Amino acid sequence: MDKATVELLARRAGLEKALQEFPDDVTAAAEQASGWVAKMQAPREPRTEPWPPMKPGTGL
Amino acid sequence: MSGLHWLSAAEAAEAIRARKLSPVELTQALLDRIERLDPKLHVFIRLDRDAALEAARGAEAEIAAGRPRGPLHGVPVGIKDIIDVAGLPTTCHSKILIDNIAAADAVCVSRLRGAGAIVLGKLSTHEFAIGGPSFDLPWPPARNPWNTAHHPGGSSSGSGSGVAVGLFPMALGSDTGGSVRNPASACGIVGLKPSYGLVSRRGVFPLSFSLDHVGPLTRTVSDNALMLDAIAGHDPLDPGSAAVPPGHYTAGLERGVRGLRIGFIRHFHETDLPADPEVAAGLENVAATLQKLGADIRDIRLPTLGEFGAVNRVILQSEAWAIHAPWLRERPGDYGQLARRRLLGGAFIGAGDYVQASRRRLEMIAAVENALREVDVLMCASAMDPPSRIEDAAETERTYPRQARTPFNVTGHPALAMMAGLSAAGLPLSVQFVARYFGEGMLFQVARAWERAAGTDERHPPID
Numbered sequence: 034m035d036k037a038t039v040e041l042l043a044r045r046a047g048l049e050k051a052l053q054e055f056p057d058d059v060t061a062a063a064e065q066a067s068g069w070v071a072k073m074q075a076p077r078e079p080r081t082e083p084w085p086p087m088k089p090g091t092g093l
Numbered sequence: 094m095s096g097l098h099w100l101s102a103a104e105a106a107e108a109i110r111a112r113k114l115s116p117v118e119l120t121q122a123l124l125d126r127i128e129r130l131d132p133k134l135h136v137f138i139r140l141d142r143d144a145a146l147e148a149a150r151g152a153e154a155e156i157a158a159g160r161p162r163g164p165l166h167g168v169p170v171g172i173k174d175i176i177d178v179a180g181l182p183t184t185c186h187s188k189i190l191i192d193n194i195a196a197a198d199a200v201c202v203s204r205l206r207g208a209g210a211i212v213l214g215k216l217s218t219h220e221f222a223i224g225g226p227s228f229d230l231p232w233p234p235a236r237n238p239w240n241t242a243h244h245p246g247g248s249s250s251g252s253g254s255g256v257a258v259g260l261f262p263m264a265l266g267s268d269t270g271g272s273v274r275n276p277a278s279a280c281g282i283v284g285l286k287p288s289y290g291l292v293s294r295r296g297v298f299p300l301s302f303s304l305d306h307v308g309p310l311t312r313t314v315s316d317n318a319l320m321l322d323a324i325a326g327h328d329p330l331d332p333g334s335a336a337v338p339p340g341h342y343t344a345g346l347e348r349g350v351r352g353l354r355i356g357f358i359r360h361f362h363e364t365d366l367p368a369d370p371e372v373a374a375g376l377e378n379v380a381a382t383l384q385k386l387g388a389d390i391r392d393i394r395l396p397t398l399g400e401f402g403a404v405n406r407v408i409l410q411s412e413a414w415a416i417h418a419p420w421l422r423e424r425p426g427d428y429g430q431l432a433r434r435r436l437l438g439g440a441f442i443g444a445g446d447y448v449q450a451s452r453r454r455l456e457m458i459a460a461v462e463n464a465l466r467e468v469d470v471l472m473c474a475s476a477m478d479p480p481s482r483i484e485d486a487a488e489t490e491r492t493y494p495r496q497a498r499t500p501f502n503v504t505g506h507p508a509l510a511m512m513a514g515l516s517a518a519g520l521p522l523s524v525q526f527v528a529r530y531f532g533e534g535m536l537f538q539v540a541r542a543w544e545r546a547a548g549t550d551e552r553h554p555p556i557d
Contacts (some may be wrong), residue, residue: 034440039441042440042441043166043440043441045292046404046418046441047418047422048216048383048421048422048425048437048440050422050423050425051397051421051422051425051433051437053427054425054426054427058425058430058433058437059437060434061434062433062436062437062438062440062441063437063438063441064435064439065434065435065438066208066410066438066439066440066441066442066543068404068440068443069406069407069438069442070403070407070443070446071401071404072399072402072403073400073403073446073449073450074453075449075452075453076449076452076455076456081452081453081456082452082455082456083448083451083452083455084451084452084454084455084458085303085333085451086201087209087419089159093174
């Protein structure tokens with residue numbers, strides 16, 4: 034993720050203060066997060082549902 | 094009685110019931126030990142000495158009146174400081190919540206008190222149960238009693254260190270990516286992440302709603318089962334709580350492993366994240382011992398640790414961001430650097446990524462369920478390395494993700510980590526067992542067989 038994208042996403046998330054005071058931490062966090070996303074394999078089967086599911090009639 | 098600090102919870106409770114040991118005598122002995130050792134170990138954030146002694150006197154009076162509360166009557170316990178204890182701060186080891194006084198006990202604490210346990214105080218953690226050992230927080234990080242230059246694991250660091258060194262026989266921790274099992278592994282004790290939903294999370298500060306578990310840390314398998322007996326059970330006010338009948342976890346401890354099928358997930362430590370040779374040898378020794386005891390050891394394959402880890406982190410960081418975003422926007426400087434870096438990550442993960450991780454999670458659950466149709470229990474590494482040196486940030490950063498615990502936060506299966514032996518340097522090595530949903534009884538059965546064969550419950554840190 035390039036610097037401009039990191040800053041854009043950080044500002045969109047309301048992280049102006051963090052960007053100003055801890056720019057290295059914001060960059061490191063963005064790099065780490067994009068690394069995790071890149072390592073994840075999306076399901077190939079389109080009907081695979083997310084877990085946990087919506088379960089009406091149970092719980093609170 | 095002498096050597097009270099090495100009594101197990103079960104032994105202490107039995108002696109108290111038989112009026113051979115006073116809860117006041119036991120509590121005072123542990124408080125004295127805490128006073129002596131905690132300055133080296135930093136286990137406690139808040140020691141509640143007066144309340145503990147008052148509770149011990151109450152417990153003594155109840156025993157004298159023939160009114161024992163339950164199976165843990167008069168036994169002291171430590172509570173990780175993300176778990177509410179009424180009247181005490183729940184700081185999460187953070188400046189952010191330094192003045193956050195809990196109005197009520199968390200359900201798990203309330204259940205321990207109902208069983209007769211005595212709360213000693215609040216224990217060190219990684220900030221908000223994430224990050225790592227940090228030196229820029231209001232309290233120092235806990236240290237490993239096997240060698241105080243080393244990390245005790247985390248995030249339930251104080252829970253692991255304090256149990257191992259005999260400051261209390263049992264503690265509560267929480268586990269979102271391995272935070273009960275990591276300190277259990279690093280400190281050579283027994284740590285259980287129960288099935289998702291078995292223990293209420295109400296009153297526990299969340300890190301990641303769908304990955305968080307509360308679990309017991311103890312020196313013996315039997316105590317772990319005893320503690321789970323006390324804290325397990327449906328809580329209608331915890332949306333993730335499972336409506337399953339409570340187990341009687343101490344009942345089948347001594348059944349042994351003869352005839353059990355144990356699936357050994359070797360690729361976790363052989364190819365996914367090649368383990369330190371001593372760790373690998375320790376795991377093979379556990380497998381060989383269980384085989385000698387009559388178990389059928391088989392190889393099992395699951396998705397790789399890299400895949401499990403990515404799904405865990407995408408879900409964890411997304412859910413944690415939802416919790417911490419307001420503070421990260423307004424007070425980023427009030428977090429330590431490690432937690433700030435980890436928690437900011439959620440701002441850079443898209444909604445679609447989170448949903449994809451949640452969908453991949455279902456496939457991973459199916460993979461573990463399929464494996465558990467072939468075998469009764471799974472066995473694998475917990476940590477790939479002995480505990481790192483706590484002040485070597487680079488070594489800690491390198492070794493921290495080298496673990497096989499996150500898969501079972503993703504899937505919610507019960508998983509127990511315990512000592513597999515000691516390294517040449519005298520640091521604990523570990524093994525992990527995993528069972529079917531709500532199969533904690535089977536986990537304890539296998540763990541007890543290993544404990545009995547290896548005598549892991551009799552090995553204590555050489556600190557005094």
